[in-house]
Structure formats: C-alpha cells, structure tokens
Amino acid sequence: MPSRHNTGLEVFNVSLLSSPADYSQLFALAPVSLWLEDFSGLKRLFDRWRAEGISDLRAHVAVHPECLAECAASLQVLEVNQRTLELFGASSQAQLLTNLSQVFRGDMLDHLAQQMLPMWEGQLGFAVQTVNYTLDGRRLDVQVQARVLQGHEEHWDRVMVSLQDITQELQSSRLLAASEQHARNLFDCSPVSLWVEDFSAVKRLIDDVRLRGIEDFRTFINVHPEFVSRCMQEIRVIDVNQQTLTMFGAQNKVELLAGLGKVFQGEMRDSFAEQLIELWQGKTTLMREVVNYRLSGDLVNIHMQFAVLPGHLADWDLVLVSLVDITARKKAEAYLEYLGKHDSLTQLRNRAFYMDELNRLSRKGPWPVSVLVMDLNGLKQINDEHGHVAGDALLRRAGEVFSKVAAPQACVARTGGDEFAMLLPGTDDRGALATIDRIHSILELNNQFYSGHKLSIAIGMATCTSSDQLEAALIRADRAMYVEKTRYYQEQHIERRGHGG
Template sequence: MSSLPSPGDDFEHMFDIAPVSLWLEDFSALKVLLDGWRAEGVEDIEAFVRADPRRMAQYGASLKVLRVNQRTLELFAAPDEATLLASLGQVFRGDMLDQAVHELRQLWSGALEFSNQTVNYTLDGRRLDVHIRARILPGHEGLWDRVLVSLEDNTPQITNHERLRRSEQYARGLFEHSPVSLWVEDFSTVKRLLDDVRAQGIRDFKTFLKVHPEFVTRCMQEIRVIDVNQLTLQMFGAASKAELLNQIGKVFRGEMHESFTEQLLDLWDGKLFQQREVVNYSLSGEAVNIHMQFSILEEHRHDWSMVLLSLVDITARKKAEAYLEYLGKHDVLTQLRNRAFYVEELNRLSRKGPWPVAVIVIDMNGLKAINDESGHAAGDAMLRRVGEVLAKAVDAPACAARIGGDEFSVLMPVTDERGAQAAIDRIVSLLDLNNQFYPGKPLSLSIGMAIAVSGEQIEAAVNRADQAMYAEKARYYDQLGVERRRG
C-alpha cells in the first residue's frame, strides 16, 4: 500500500508545472542590509538609494535565487536551471535596478508582499517587460529567507501601449507644430439643432434662415472648441489657449455671420467637407483673411462631435490682390481712376445711364513748359496736385479719371447742365485753395463741359466737352501771349 504524498511534494509538483514563471528566492541578506541602513538613521529609502547608484547594486546583490520552474526556463530561453542561475547578470541588468526602487520602497515600509512593473532580459538578449509579484512565505517573516516571486510577461501589451503612446505623441507633435492653424471642434449640438429643424418639416432651409437669422447666431454659440495648435495662437495674437478660447467672440464676428450661414446651408445639404474664404479677427482687432478647410472626421459623422478645421492666413495675398486690382483701375501718379476704367465706365453709362450724363473734360495748362524748364519731377508734382483737386471736388457716383498725360475727365450720371456747372465751380474753388497752399508756379486748368441725354449722344457729348476745353485753352494761351505748342 503506497503512502500519500506529503504537502511538500504537492508544493514541489505545483511549483514545477505552474503556467506562470515562478522563482523561489532568499531575501535574508536584503533584510540585513535594510536593517543596517535603518540603524544608520536612513528614513527616506528612495532618496537614499538614488543618491548613490552603488546602493541599488547592493540591493541586487543581496537577492539569492534558490529555484525556478519550467515556465521560467522557457520564458528566459535557458536550457536548464543551472545555466539560468549562472547567468542572472544577463537577466537582471540595465534599467531593471532603477525600476526596482518601487519594490524596495514597499519592503522598507513593512509590507510582506510587493508588486512592480519591471524589465528583465532573456539569455538570447531579448527584452522582457514583466509584472512582478512577490510574497514572503508564511513562517519566514522574521528572516525573509523564503520569498515566492511570480513574473507575468506582458511585453506585447507594454509594446503596444508604447507604440500607441509614440503614435499619439507623433500625432500631437504634428498637430501642435503644423505650419497651418488647426482647430478641433465639437459640432454635435449644431447637428441636433439642424435635425430638430428637419424634424419640424422644414425643407427650404435657406428661406428658414432668412426668416430666423437668430438661428445662425444660436448655432455659432453652440460650437465647442476642443483644441487649437501653436500657430493658431500666433495667428490670432493669443498668449495661451485659455486666453484665445475665453475671447473667442472677438475672433468670430462681423462677416462671420454671413459665411457661417453658407456653412450651415452646406451642412444641411450633406456637405461634410467644405472650403471657403472667410474673415476672422485677431484679439487686437485686426482683420485676418482666412482660407478655411472644414472636415467632419469619418468616425464622427454620426454625431459631428469632432471636426477638424485648417486655417491658412491669406491676408498678404488679399492685400496683393487688392493692390493689383487698384493698379488696374487707378492712375498711380494722381490716385485718380485710369483710362481703362474711364473707357469701361463710359461704355457702361452709354448702355444703362442713368440719364442725363454730364461729361467734363479737363486739361492742365503749361505742363510741357514746366517739364522743359524744371524737369519731369516738377511736372509730376503738378499732375499730383490736379489729382488732389479732383479727388476732393468729385464724389461718387461721379468718377474723375486721368485719361492722358495732362488730360482728365469727369463722368457724372444723373447730372444736368446746372449740376455740371456746380461741379466745375467746386473744381475752380478748390484749385484756388490749392494754389494758395503750394508756393511757386500756380496750377492752371482748362475745362469743357457737355450733357448727354441718351446712350447715342454720349460720344458726341465727349467730343463737345473736348472742343469746349480746347476753346478755353486757346483763350488761356492768347491771354498769356504764347504759342499753344509751347504750353
């Protein structure tokens, strides 16, 4: 009759076949070491060991491995227990000792067990991320000479977590340091508001917004800004995200109501990606022309809870475009309209009126003589003075233009002969004031005027005004007693 196995035999058997890595260790030398440090007056064990790396080396050297199980040999790629125990220097190295401070702190506080996330290395050089749990076995609390340690290999989880962390860090870096302004916003309440309107049976949303403009304002107020990047702070002159978000009403105002109305119409029609040009404002009040791209992220299209906006500052481009447009319609020297604009306006008036149209033709007297005697810079200065006079004398919808070297014209819709004469009187009066302001040679103008009452007559009116101007110019030179060709 065979005898029953002893409890010790059961332990040995379970230890060997356990599906987790098990280590039986002797911590008695560690207890002696800790008792010695405590006797020396050490209170903060963590600060104490971090102050001298050799102390953690003492900690590692004081631990003695007695046995390991089969799963441990497999985990650490060891052929047998003797080989593993002889190679513990390869297993416990690198950043393991630094992380072991957490274990030491738990033992120092009097705990009979501890847990920790740490790093070991297999005999073939692979790094293992392991979660360690240790327990001083019952009956050995006085000496710590028997400690059962289990290791759980969670390398895949830690690796995936680290990969995810790096991926998130990379994405955050791209977001924060993007060369364009990025906004992450929550439009979920806007979606609910639109859904409510649709549920009421509204089909003509454009008319609905015209009747209820307050709905646009409500939707603007319900947008929640989740995050912005660094370039956004620079673009809008904010020192911090908090400062920008606390004053968001200064950024989205004015023309934004109209452009946001267009944005809502697109969202109503299912356009979840949009781009348009808008005007925002910096916190200092300066207008910022923006090219905006708006996209509801794919995985949030069911509730619009995450929207990405990219804003590109096109203020410089807009200024350049405006300047080019200005140059296309203005004379650079006098700042009046140029001949191209004059011809276009003349054609427009001949087609549409409104009638009558007064045509005033003006020529500067004596420009050639000034250029010959004083140089073209002096002549240009006199032409600029003509521009000053006409700019002050002529108000919209009339327009004053330089149509040649020293030739100017004023087109005045809905103006009869009496109104045209009043305009000429203003020009003459301002000319006198201009001559009082500028010393030296006085500015002199020859002026002719005619009225057109229909499109067929406007060209003839231009010719009559031109003839009247030349007649006045002839009288001017006759009074001076000089030849016209010298003028």
C-alpha cells in the same frame, strides 16, 4: 531581484493545493514565469538595521546606496519553472542560476529599492515593473508580483514570485506614444493655424430642424437669425496649435478662448451661415475665404478648410479646421485691382475704367448725364523747360483738385497725358456748371498753397438725356474744352504751336 509592477496576476496560495504533487505539477507547468525564493536573509538584514536604529529605509538607501547590493545578495532562488527557462533562454535551472548576473543587471539595483520598501513597511509582498535580460542579451520588460507564502510569514523563507513578459505590449505602447507625439508635434509646429473642434451640438441643432419638417434651410435661418448665433455659441474648441496663438496675437490658449468673441465678429456671422447651409446639404469638407480679427482688432483675411474627421461623421464631435492667413495676398490682389482701375500718378481712375463706366452709363443711366472734358494748360512748356518732374507735380495737383470736387457717384479719370474727364450721372446743366465753379474755387486754393508753377485747366462741358446722345455730348464737351484752351493761350499771348499742351 528585479523591480516589479502589479501584473493583476495573483500568486497562488499553496494551502489550497491537495498535495505536494499537485503543487509541483502546477508550479512546473504554469504558463507564467514562477520563481520560488528564500527572502529570509533579507528579513534578518532588515531586523539588524532596525536594531541599529534605522527607521527610514528610503533615507538610508539614499545615504548608503551600497546597501542595495547587500539586499540583492541576501535573496536566494530555490527553484524556477519551465516557462522561466524558456523565457530567459536557459537550458536548465543550473545554467540560469549560475548566470543571474546577466539576467539582473543594468539599473537593477536602483529599482530594487522599489520592491524592498513595501516589505520593510510590513507588507508581505510587492508588485513592480522592471527590465530583465535573457541569457543571450535580449531585453525583457517584465511585470513582477511577489508574495510570502502562507505559513512562512515569520521568516520569509518561502516567497513565490511571478514574472510576466510585457515586452511586446510596452513596445506597442512606445510606438503608439511615439506616433501620438509625432502627430502632436506636427499639430503644434504646423505653420498653419489648426483648430480641433466639437460640432456635435451644432449637428443636434440641425437634426432637430430637420425633424421639425423644415426643408428650405436658407429661408429658415433668414427668418430665424438667432439660430445661427446659437450654433456659433455651441461650437466647442478642443485644442489649437502655436501658430493659432501667433496668428491671433494671444499669449496662451486661455487668452485666445476667452477672446473668441473678438476673433469671430462682424461679417463672420454671414460666412458661418453659409457654412451651416453647406453642412445641411451634407457637405462635411468645406473651403472658403473668411474674415477674422486678431485680439488687437486688426482684420485678418483667412482661407479656411473645414473637415469632419473620418470616424466622426455620425456625430461631428471631432472637426479639424485649418486657417491660412491670406491678408498679404488679399492686399496684393486689391492693389493690383486698384492699379488696373487707377492712374498711379494722380490716383484718379484710368482710361480703361472710364471707358467701362461710359458703357455702363449708356446702358443704365441715370439720366441726364453731364460730361466734363479737362486739359492742363501749358504742361508741355513746363516739361520742356523744367523737366518731367515738374510736369508730374502739376498732374498730381490736378488729381488732388478733381478728387476734392468729385461727388461719390461721379467718375473722374485721367484719360491721356494731360487730359482728364469727369462723368456726372443724374446731373443736368446747372449741376455741371456748379461742379465747374467748385473746380475753379479749389484750383485757386491749390495755387495759393503750392508755390512755383501755376496750375491752369481748360474745361469743356456738355449734357445729354439719353443713351443715343452720349457720344455726341462727349464730342461737344471736347470741342468746348478746346475753345477754352484757345482762349487761355490768346490771353496769355502764347503761341500753342511752339509750346503745345
């Protein structure tokens, strides 16, 4: 007999029927496959085993699996109904019974123990799920329920077996399970960090604010910042994938969820406040760049996509959040931006930034503005005699000197090959002269620190008090620098036409 599972179908009790004719008609026309069988041989086999001292059938079968074939051989099929013939593709009962070995095959004997054990333990039936085969070889997944009929409890010579075809149901279940597993694999193996979250409590909080008559939500959260914190606390994380653990440096989900306070900190609150405003406005699909942190404390730049899943728009109880680590891209962008504003050799601002700053100062000040124009002395001679590597070293040293002198609001830039400028907003003549003194002091220390070529700088200064004077101040500073440069060469007895720089 096949192994069997509870179908929920109770086998009828023949004692309730008024006559044998009623029984015969009900049996023959039942819409479920019915088998009338004789288990008396199995009963006698059990009695013999007990007499031989066998008390644990499960252990006996484990040691003597061949006894299952003996159990199967002891069962006798007396009659089947029309639905059984249709189900197994038999033209007659004789054809079906002659070919039972085709119906009950494969791992049938392995499952047989499942249906025999309940009866060994004193029950008068069993319910199991198993696999049978039609006469043309088609697989049938079936649920089977058996019951010793009333009046036959002593010998088990009449047992009613009902068999229900659940092949289609199981196929649908298997397809659903495979689909779910496929979706799970896509989730777990995604190269993007995925979070499944429940925002239903957040929605209730937002809806409550609406019911209170609040219309300007931005002003509301500015006045009540604790509302944003409350919403952050009410988000429930349902699941995360492996990439999420990798991205945030967590060994497992428990560790990550316990450390969410480390992940979402700092400026994350302001970003979440903006997200709440978009949700208030009815947007349930959002994209933005945010900053999170690994459990180690390292900053992670994130491109976040947020979507309330279809079918959950009423409650926001299922939200998918995807996070892409764009830290490398942000660093590249920052570096490109840095290169666009800085001189790569000296690390000072470049000429383009210097010109933009001049334009800004001419519009906004603050006044007075002092300008220093500076030029390296003797750079061409060093390049000619010792090579550009030596000259570049001097330029880098000049960058070090100017960087140490410049105040935060100052702009110091390399404006040409050996030319530099420093803009000092809000600085008068006295402040500019103090800056020049600091340059000379640090320049002296620099020359003491570095052996080899001495660094020398010619500096010109001018101050203006309004926008219309700025260009003239630049010209005066440039001329003053050339005066200083001429004095340097005269003192050094160097012919500039021969050596330049």
